[in-house]
Amino acid sequence: MSLINYASREINCKIVYYGPGLGGKTTNIKYIYSKISPGIRGKLISLATELDRTLFFDFLPVDVGNIKGFKTRFHLYTVPGQVYYNASRKLILKGVDGIIFVADSQIERFDDNIDSVENMKENLAVIGLSIIKLPFVIQYNKRDLPNISSLDKLESILNPMKVPYFEAVATQGIGVFDTLKACSKLVIRTLSR
Amino acid sequence: MPFESVNIFEQDFWEINENLEMLRKQANAESVLLIDKAGQLITSAGDVSEIDISSFASLSAADFAATSQLALLIGESEFNTLFHQGKKLSLYVSVISQSVILVVIFSQRTTLGLVRLKVNNSVKNLEMIFRRIFEKLGTVKEEKEQEFGEDFFEEADSEIDNLFT
Ligand SMILES: Nc1nc2c(ncn2[C@@H]2O[C@H](COP(=O)(O)OP(=O)(O)OP(=O)(O)O)[C@@H](O)[C@H]2O)c(=O)[nH]1
Numbered sequence: 127m128s129l130i131n132y133a134s135r136e137i138n139c140k141i142v143y144y145g146p147g148l149g150g151k152t153t154n155i156k157y158i159y160s161k162i163s164p165g166i167r168g169k170l171i172s173l174a175t176e177l178d179r180t181l182f183f184d185f186l187p188v189d190v191g192n193i194k195g196f197k198t199r200f201h202l203y204t205v206p207g208q209v210y211y212n213a214s215r216k217l218i219l220k221g222v223d224g225i226i227f228v229a230d231s232q233i234e235r236f237d238d239n240i241d242s243v244e245n246m247k248e249n250l251a252v253i254g255l256s257i258i259k260l261p262f263v264i265q266y267n268k269r270d271l272p273n274i275s276s277l278d279k280l281e282s283i284l285n286p287m288k289v290p291y292f293e294a295v296a297t298q299g300i301g302v303f304d305t306l307k308a309c310s311k312l313v314i315r316t317l318s319r
Numbered sequence: 320m321p322f323e324s325v326n327i328f329e330q331d332f333w334e335i336n337e338n339l340e341m342l343r344k345q346a347n348a349e350s351v352l353l354i355d356k357a358g359q360l361i362t363s364a365g366d367v368s369e370i371d372i373s374s375f376a377s378l379s380a381a382d383f384a385a386t387s388q389l390a391l392l393i394g395e396s397e398f399n400t401l402f403h404q405g406k407k408l409s410l411y412v413s414v415i416s417q418s419v420i421l422v423v424i425f426s427q428r429t430t431l432g433l434v435r436l437k438v439n440n441s442v443k444n445l446e447m448i449f450r451r452i453f454e455k456l457g458t459v460k461e462e463k464e465q466e467f468g469e470d471f472f473e474e475a476d477s478e479i480d481n482l483f484t
């Protein structure tokens with residue numbers, strides 16, 4: 127649930143990047159950080175291990191601007207994808223308004239994607255949420271690599287609800303903003319609910 | 320279920336602000352911040368212009384969330400307070416109505432004992448206010464629909480398009 131402050135007329139929404147370890151969540155958020163103007167974004171906070179794996183989360187606040195008198199801001203978070211860090215993932219999901227699932231397209235990571243989706247559903251259930259009701263988009267990342275599953279195969283298994291999906295090469299920024307835009311718009315539309 | 324984040328209305332907001340300002344004065348603290356459990360600042364009292372608020376709020380919530388989990392692991396339901404001591408500034412963190420985090424930033428102009436005492440008093444007041452807010456939340460759907468209609472969405476969409484290109 128987003129924070130709507132009617133007194134100071136601010137809206138803050140929380141978007142979480144979810145997905146298997148090494149899928150490219152942090153790469154997405156770092157690309158966004160590098161491309162949007164410093165005037166509208168805050169600091170990028172990365173709580174990571176020495177090997178650059180996300181330990182707790184990455185966090186980036188982005189000002190969308192003034193919409194009908196409401197100062198609107200998105201808070202972007204990534205979870206740590208490594209199976210081991212599930213306690214952290216649960217905590218980051220609290221108060222989530224929208225989810226971007228970053229799948230790793232590589233054939234050998236196919237099952238990790240499935241496991242991660244299942245894990246996401248379980249963790250949402252614990253806090254009384256369901257992916258069916260949340261703004262949700264999928265990003266098939268690493269499309270530049272040779273050993274990847276076909277889009278059809280990924281879609282048929284990972285996207286039974288037919289939510290919006292995007293092919294991406296996060297390291298080059300391809301698909302990164304399209305994914306974020308789609309999720310942001312869905313989140314804004316749930317504000318009246 | 321405790322709320323993860325909250326919508327605040329005008330009148331409650333001012334009352335909350337008054338409470339925070341009073342706490343800051345009585346505890347002789349530098350500043351007081353109120354943050355929801357999703358890591359977003361609700362409001363603050365005192366001079367916080369030197370602080371990167373978004374970072375501070377998200378890390379406070381993460382800190383509190385992590386500590387709460389530690390509590391569970393040793394069989395405590397929740398640690399109600401956290402204390403981080405620094406050379407110049409220290410933090411005293413407590414939870415209100417299981418859903419909002421109160422952070423007091425204080426220096427050596429005051430003492431932990433005084434801060435703790437004053438926080439305890441304020442927490443009671445703030446809990447009353449938040450209980451009222453949560454009760455109201457169930458009945459506000461209409462107002463939200465007026466505020467966030469189709470033209471709000473259109474404007475938001477175009478802002479989002481401009482921003483992320
Ligand atoms: N070839 C290729 N490599 C990518 C792409 N996106 C990310 N990577 C690489 O994949 C590795 C892992 O990326 P991260 O963004 O750290 O992955 P993560 O999902 O944040 O991983 P965790 O923090 O462990 O959950 C890095 O070496 C990236 O450079 C991509 O589109 N193509």
Ligand SMILES: [Mg+2]
Nearest residue numbers: 151152179180
């Ligand atoms: Mg990461």
